[in-house]
Amino acid sequence: MIQIKQLSKIYSKGKNQVTALEDINLTIEQGTIYGIIGLSGAGKSSLIRCINRIEEPTSGEVWINKVDITHLSPGELRKVRKKIGMIFQNFNLLSSKTVFENIAFPLRLNKTPENVVKEKVMALLELVDLKEKAHVYPSQLSGGQKQRVGIARALVSDPDVLLCDEATSALDPKTTKQILSLLKEINQSLGLTIVIITHEMEVIKEVCTDVTILENGRVVEQGKTIDIFSKPGNEITKHFVDQIQHLPTHLHNGTLLSLSFTQGSAGEPVISKLIKELQVDVNILAGKIEWIQEKPIGKLTVEIDRNTVPLSQIIDYFEKNQVRVEVFNYE
Numbered sequence: 167m168i169q170i171k172q173l174s175k176i177y178s179k180g181k182n183q184v185t186a187l188e189d190i191n192l193t194i195e196q197g198t199i200y201g202i203i204g205l206s207g208a209g210k211s212s213l214i215r216c217i218n219r220i221e222e223p224t225s226g227e228v229w230i231n232k233v234d235i236t237h238l239s240p241g242e243l244r245k246v247r248k249k250i251g252m253i254f255q256n257f258n259l260l261s262s263k264t265v266f267e268n269i270a271f272p273l274r275l276n277k278t279p280e281n282v283v284k285e286k287v288m289a290l291l292e293l294v295d296l297k298e299k300a301h302v303y304p305s306q307l308s309g310g311q312k313q314r315v316g317i318a319r320a321l322v323s324d325p326d327v328l329l330c331d332e333a334t335s336a337l338d339p340k341t342t343k344q345i346l347s348l349l350k351e352i353n354q355s356l357g358l359t360i361v362i363i364t365h366e367m368e369v370i371k372e373v374c375t376d377v378t379i380l381e382n383g384r385v386v387e388q389g390k391t392i393d394i395f396s397k398p399g400n401e402i403t404k405h406f407v408d409q410i411q412h413l414p415t416h417l418h419n420g421t422l423l424s425l426s427f428t429q430g431s432a433g434e435p436v437i438s439k440l441i442k443e444l445q446v447d448v449n450i451l452a453g454k455i456e457w458i459q460e461k462p463i464g465k466l467t468v469e470i471d472r473n474t475v476p477l478s479q480i481i482d483y484f485e486k487n488q489v490r491v492e493v494f495n496y497e
């Protein structure tokens with residue numbers, strides 16, 4: 167668990183002072199994927215960098231697994247930091263080292279025996295699906311592959327916490343989804359706590375169960391992602407939610423689906439056929455038309471009763487009818 171208590175960060179340069187963070191309080195439960203979102207300059211990087219003390223907080227405390235890391239000696243801090251992995255927007259790989267050696271690097275610093283290095287690095291290459299790239303150099307990799315190497319290197323010391331500093335901001339939407347799904351897989355299989363900072367609500371929507379919204383160095387809202395999406399209580403939160411789409415203010419017990427109708431499916435009575443054929447209750451919550459390069463896409467947000475028909479059957483039905491389905495990740 168990570169607890170941040172009354173944390174402030176003031177940068178001083180000569181007579182100038184910039185308050186980057188003011189009185190931040192937040193609790194990140196063990197094993198969650200926690201998102202911190204804000205506009206440029208909101209203080210996101212300062213906050214994530216204070217969590218492992220790459221940046222020294224001006225005041226306040228950061229507790230990781232019941233240890234106050236703001237009052238540790240340099241030696242003790244080094245030990246704690248080994249349990250905190252970090253990945254970056256620009257990947258921070260060593261260009262003169264192969265993929266294998268980049269991942270092995272933290273182990274080499276600790277003089278880990280060669281057989282252990284080999285075993286750990288190969289297992290991680292398998293996990294991030296890059297076995298065949300072990301001996302190539304970063305310049306020969308795509309952005310998504312570079313970030314996979316970054317993730318493997320961050321995991322090599324068996325951390326409890328993974329900090330992601332705008333880790334998908336340099337990637338295209340499809341690669342972003344792949345990296346986010348890898349992070350989710352790692353979170354589930356290793357029970358790792360993941361903290362993601364981002365300026366994209368799409369990232370929060372995709373993987374974060376909890377979210378804090380920062381504005382001008384202060385927390386303006388925090389809570390479960392579902393609640394923030396359902397009832398954004400603040401202008402800046404509304405701005406981020408609108409990046410995705412308007413969602414209903416009241417959710418019942420169903421599964422929330424976003425449906426995209428393109429030309430092939432737009433003329434068909436797909437919803438009424440679904441209700442008749444599968445005998446499932448459908449609650450229509452929101453709809454709009456989005457124009458993508460002068461082509462219309464109908465967007466419908468519906469709630470489906472999750473107790474009557476398996477979700478996979480409903481998704482199959484929509485796909486057969488040329489309707490793209492996205493299931494909101496609100497569990």
Ligand SMILES: Nc1ncnc2c1ncn2[C@@H]1O[C@H](COP(=O)(O)OP(=O)(O)OP(=O)(O)O)[C@@H](O)[C@H]1O
Nearest residue numbers: 177184185186204205206207208209210211212213
């Ligand atoms: N080393 C520094 N010296 C002085 N001011 C700084 C320093 N680092 C950040 N700041 C200031 O602190 C504030 C918060 O910056 P920070 O980088 O934490 O925000 P951010 O939300 O991560 O922004 P971005 O998304 O643009 O990276 C900004 O006003 C920034 O100019």
